[in-house]
Amino acid sequence: MRSPSTRCIAGTAALALCATTGIARAVTLEVTAWKGNDAEPAALPELIERFEAAHPDIAIDFSYISRTDTDIVLPPRLQAGNAPDVMMTDMPLVKVWGEAGLLAPLETGDWYERLDPAVKQAVTIDDQVHVMPLEIIGMGNFVNMGLLRAAGIDAPPTTIDELKTACTALADNGVKPMIFAGGFSAPLFAIANGLEHDPAAAPALGTEEVAFEDNQAFIDTLALFPQLVEAGCFDPEVQAGVDPWSTGLAEFKAGNFAMMPQGAWNIRDFSSVDGLDFVFAPIPSARDTGVALDLFGVGWSISSQSEHPEAAKAFVDFFTDETHLQALLEAESAYSPFVDGASGMAALAAPYDEARAAGGTILFPFGVLHWPKPLEAEIFDSMTGYLLDLDQDPSEVLSRWDEIVEDQY
Amino acid sequence: MSAGVGRRGRVVRLLLSALALVLVGLILLPVAYMVMMSFKTGTEIVQDPLGLPGGFYLGNYANALSKMGYARSVLNSIGITLSVAVLVAFIGALAAYPLARRTNRLSRTLLMLVALGLATPNFVTITPIYVIFRDLGLLDTYLGLVLAFTALNLPLAVFFYTGFIGNIPIELDEAARLDNCSHFQVFFHVIRPLLGPATATLSLFVMLMVWNDFTYPLLLLTDEDKFTVMISVYRFVGNHNLSPEDLFPAAVLGSLPLLVLFLIFQRRIVSGVTAGAVK
Amino acid sequence: MGNYRIFLFTVPALLVLGTFFLYPIGLSLQLSFTDFTGVGIPEYVGWKNYERIFTRSRYLDALGVTLAFTLVVVTVQTATGLFFAALLHRLPAVRDLCRAALFMPAMMSFVIVGYVWQFIYSPFEGGLNSLLAALGLASWQHSWIGDPDTALFALAFAHIWMFTGYTTAIFLAGYAAIPQEYDEAARLEGTSGWQRFRHIEVPLLAPSFTINIVLSTIGTLKTFELPFIMTRGGPDGATRTLSLHIIDSLFGDYRFGFASALSMVMLILVVVVALVQNRVLRAREERAR
Numbered sequence: 001m002r003s004p005s006t007r008c009i010a011g012t013a014a015l016a017l018c019a020t021t022g023i024a025r026a027v028t029l030e031v032t033a034w035k036g037n038d039a040e041p042a043a044l045p046e047l048i049e050r051f052e053a054a055h056p057d058i059a060i061d062f063s064y065i066s067r068t069d070t071d072i073v074l075p076p077r078l079q080a081g082n083a084p085d086v087m088m089t090d091m092p093l094v095k096v097w098g099e100a101g102l103l104a105p106l107e108t109g110d111w112y113e114r115l116d117p118a119v120k121q122a123v124t125i126d127d128q129v130h131v132m133p134l135e136i137i138g139m140g141n142f143v144n145m146g147l148l149r150a151a152g153i154d155a156p157p158t159t160i161d162e163l164k165t166a167c168t169a170l171a172d173n174g175v176k177p178m179i180f181a182g183g184f185s186a187p188l189f190a191i192a193n194g195l196e197h198d199p200a201a202a203p204a205l206g207t208e209e210v211a212f213e214d215n216q217a218f219i220d221t222l223a224l225f226p227q228l229v230e231a232g233c234f235d236p237e238v239q240a241g242v243d244p245w246s247t248g249l250a251e252f253k254a255g256n257f258a259m260m261p262q263g264a265w266n267i268r269d270f271s272s273v274d275g276l277d278f279v280f281a282p283i284p285s286a287r288d289t290g291v292a293l294d295l296f297g298v299g300w301s302i303s304s305q306s307e308h309p310e311a312a313k314a315f316v317d318f319f320t321d322e323t324h325l326q327a328l329l330e331a332e333s334a335y336s337p338f339v340d341g342a343s344g345m346a347a348l349a350a351p352y353d354e355a356r357a358a359g360g361t362i363l364f365p366f367g368v369l370h371w372p373k374p375l376e377a378e379i380f381d382s383m384t385g386y387l388l389d390l391d392q393d394p395s396e397v398l399s400r401w402d403e404i405v406e407d408q409y
Numbered sequence: 410m411s412a413g414v415g416r417r418g419r420v421v422r423l424l425l426s427a428l429a430l431v432l433v434g435l436i437l438l439p440v441a442y443m444v445m446m447s448f449k450t451g452t453e454i455v456q457d458p459l460g461l462p463g464g465f466y467l468g469n470y471a472n473a474l475s476k477m478g479y480a481r482s483v484l485n486s487i488g489i490t491l492s493v494a495v496l497v498a499f500i501g502a503l504a505a506y507p508l509a510r511r512t513n514r515l516s517r518t519l520l521m522l523v524a525l526g527l528a529t530p531n532f533v534t535i536t537p538i539y540v541i542f543r544d545l546g547l548l549d550t551y552l553g554l555v556l557a558f559t560a561l562n563l564p565l566a567v568f569f570y571t572g573f574i575g576n577i578p579i580e581l582d583e584a585a586r587l588d589n590c591s592h593f594q595v596f597f598h599v600i601r602p603l604l605g606p607a608t609a610t611l612s613l614f615v616m617l618m619v620w621n622d623f624t625y626p627l628l629l630l631t632d633e634d635k636f637t638v639m640i641s642v643y644r645f646v647g648n649h650n651l652s653p654e655d656l657f658p659a660a661v662l663g664s665l666p667l668l669v670l671f672l673i674f675q676r677r678i679v680s681g682v683t684a685g686a687v688k
Numbered sequence: 689m690g691n692y693r694i695f696l697f698t699v700p701a702l703l704v705l706g707t708f709f710l711y712p713i714g715l716s717l718q719l720s721f722t723d724f725t726g727v728g729i730p731e732y733v734g735w736k737n738y739e740r741i742f743t744r745s746r747y748l749d750a751l752g753v754t755l756a757f758t759l760v761v762v763t764v765q766t767a768t769g770l771f772f773a774a775l776l777h778r779l780p781a782v783r784d785l786c787r788a789a790l791f792m793p794a795m796m797s798f799v800i801v802g803y804v805w806q807f808i809y810s811p812f813e814g815g816l817n818s819l820l821a822a823l824g825l826a827s828w829q830h831s832w833i834g835d836p837d838t839a840l841f842a843l844a845f846a847h848i849w850m851f852t853g854y855t856t857a858i859f860l861a862g863y864a865a866i867p868q869e870y871d872e873a874a875r876l877e878g879t880s881g882w883q884r885f886r887h888i889e890v891p892l893l894a895p896s897f898t899i900n901i902v903l904s905t906i907g908t909l910k911t912f913e914l915p916f917i918m919t920r921g922g923p924d925g926a927t928r929t930l931s932l933h934i935i936d937s938l939f940g941d942y943r944f945g946f947a948s949a950l951s952m953v954m955l956i957l958v959v960v961v962a963l964v965q966n967r968v969l970r971a972r973e974e975r976a977r
Contacts, residue, residue, distance in 0.1 A: 038476075039652075063631075064644075071939040073628060076536055079727050080543035096942045100728030182923065238811060240923055241834010247810055256812070374941045385924035388836060407740070426782050429775050433789045436849065440792060442815050443804050459818045504701035507694040519698060526709045528958040530910040532934060533951040536944075537712035560708035563701055592694045610861075614854075621797030639797050646803065653807065660800040667795045671788070 025059035027311045032074070033088035035298070035332075037064040040265060043331040051318050058311045078102045083303040085312045090298055091122060092366065092373040094131045097301070103130040104302040104309065111320035114338040119296055122368035131299035132316045134325070135334035138264040138345075139188055139293040139364065140352045141284065146277035147175050147258040156281035156351050158290030160224065164231035170258050171232035179252060179260035180234040182384030184244035186225075188261040190383060192283040192291040192362060194218040199362050206371035208409060212398040222386065222394035229390065240387040263295065267333040267346060279348045280333075282355035289360035292352055296337070296367040371405075378404040447657035454653045473645065473658040481634060482641040483666050489551065489637060490619045493558040494612045500559070501566025501611070502574075502604055506596050508567065509574035510582065520571070526564035535628055542629065549631050557625050562615045573607040574600060620667050638663055713955070720949035725942045737949035746925065747933065747950070751957075753840065754929040758908040760844045766900050768848065769855025770893075774885060776856070777863045787860065791853035798850075802917030805846040809833045809918075833919050836926035843914050843927055851907075855900045862896030863889070898969040905965060909958050930954050 036044035048060045063084075065073055070093070077083045078097060089097070097103050105128045106112075112120065112129060119136065123129050143156040148166065151173040157163040170177040180186050195202055197217045204210040212218055229236055242248050244262065252260045253273050261283055270276055282290030300319065302312045319325055322341065329336055329344025336342060345353060355361070365371040382400045386392055446454060447469055449462040473479075504523075508516050538557060539548070547553030577600060585595045623639040630636060636644070642663040646656050720737055724730035741747045772790065776783045793801065808815035809832040817829045832842040866889065874884050912931035915921060921928030921936070930950065937947035 069627065075727050075942070076539040076628060080540060082543060082548065096725055097727055100725065102727055237835070238831055241811060241831035247812060251812055377936070377940065381922065381924045384922060388924065422779060425775060426779050429779055429782055429786050433786045437789060437792060439804060439808060439849070442808065459815070459822055500700045500704065504698040507697050511694065515692070515695060522705065524962065525959065526705050528906055528962055529709055529713060529955060530931060530951065532912070532931070532938065533716050533955065534708060534712040537715045538708060541707065541711070557708065560704045563704055567701060592697070596697070617794060623797065623799055639799060643799050656803050656807070660796070660804055663800050664796045668792065671791070671795060
């Protein structure tokens, strides 16, 4: 039986031991993001290490939560007062969570002034900013130059006519020209071409002011689909069923298709495939340059319930520093949201870069809240439906888009 | 029961057995496919989808195991599943006793309430449960998850037991009552020992459901150490850019423990199902 | 009075059921009249959500999809279960092995089954298409889940594949409850296997039919996992069940109030179907006696 004094000493020693190990990190920040896993690291693991080295008193507890799971898992936590300190968000989330008061307004310091004007406008809702933008990422046309050259084409097509020519040449050469998945590739093409004539019309289309079904630009764009089929670009019924997130990617990587509209975040994955000779080009359109469809994708937001607001702010500010952000941009093959920022784009994205420089940039309407988020799913669905039956009247298809917009009000 | 006697009967039985085995084999083809694919390298999968793997490539498994926290999640799953099975059997049987022995209006109303529980889709209850758990401090706890699963399986358990107890002759109850046993003693000493087969069947269904569910743990658990096997699989495979080299080993690993458990306890469970609750 | 004491036994179960079912259903009902987004404060909007449900064709379509899916699954699954049970009942040698094997698909979760079957159905180099090509049936190749005409059946097939083991097991249990004398008497009278099946076994299996049909109907009406994982409701809504609409509204669109209204509609549907089925099948059971 131990004497009380021995037990007392043992207890104090244990306490002291705990205290010492505890002092190493005073604050633990919980951070969630839909990047940072093996498939899309975005350099987050290294950047988090760098941050912890620079801030010895803050430990980062990082969790990868996919974008779909974010919708499922975070809202109950936010509602229950149990939210992570820092969360990766995009504008649709900022709108819902910000309006409910669940995101802390960010101090618009130096970094805010440095933002690209279009981005600055997008992130400011009612004079408040709830998200620190991390990247602008391109969505364009992946082109397998190896297959194109074998069919006698030297450059990626940037106009519709060039596209048709390329398709015919490829088809004659026994190569399947294009992935045009209804669930992503076709919508990218449709949105890029529909908005190209008048990008400024985007916000009006997203409200009940202007209807898609009366918009000539979009009607003409949809009328292009049968023409592309005739030029041999794709088999619409097959493409309607291609999953753009698994089958489509696998097929392009295997060299079975020559072209595929998709996002630049795939560049890193495609680059790791031996012998895949590809470039990242703009989406072919009526304009000479093609369309560079930029997506303002992700940013950091701070929960309004966070118990460590200063530490959270330090984390967010860390990413406004060029040296750190650059690592992320390069891993993602993205552009900086800042005016003076460098780009993380690889050389094989030169055609896309050129399109941007020549003024062919359009901001993806969902990323900047010009169009309501539910419309995105409807566009994916209706493009699939259209591919399954190209005899439909484009106005009819577009009226589905209008119906969804109406539902928001 | 035999299909017939004599030589002709034997031949017919042999043919039918062969037919049964063939059909069952066909049904298991996808499982075989899954196992086979898990041993192929990425390039083999794309180039030769149906062929047997060149060698037994273990790289996919090594990769999956290193990233999935497998051992820990298996222990979690087993612990949670067993706890739920025990709780559900006990509370369910207890509640079924009066419902089986009395047919008055109260009993019928309660049974309808239970039926309502069976008919409710689980996504209706997800967010209110989250809020309740937050208030009770049950978020991200084993206890909370066990309670949630118990609730989900309770309606089925009550129905099973009500039917089964209904088949137990009421004379046994009455005999014990004559000996001045309380209701609880009757339940504990007379009814409970006879519930074996029903409990076996029910446990099988409960275990299958709890082991395989991923919506509740996804929502209610945030600590990685507490993850169940299915959540590990789900997190590992992701739902973006599915890669077959990840998918198939994870799929095999996810199903394996349950399969092993089933094979071990097969005789007991299956005899339970045979003898069991048909009402 | 002593009569009611026994109902104390139900208290633990009622506590659990009340907290986990009655309260959430009540809450859902309340929220169905608001425009709650899942976060923030809900605002009352009256019947607007319900109006939208019954005036937009997409929800009626989803109802059709749900009912069609359920009908196909329940019918085929019950028939298959009965077939295997009838077969295995006569083959005691392989019965245990086959029953265990049939249960294997049920031991794989929806996540696994969904992803694996998605691979099998893949249009390029998927398992099924490759198999057809290898068997010389390349003309039968198809985009199974990409074609709206076949997508629902493809999903149904995967679902049936998963759960046939359950129906077989329940029917086999039902067979075990048939007294041996009936079969022996019939055999002595020289009836054929088929006649025994039709006139003795099927009627006496009535309770098993009831269990199987009711359970699988309720389960299939509520299910969302396979459509969620395999097709996300595509192509273009061909596999978008009502439950999938609820999931999309809840987690994608942040229209919590609307999702609650849909859930209420779904709950009523399931309850009504279950009640009707139960009444019809119980009546059949009585007749069979």
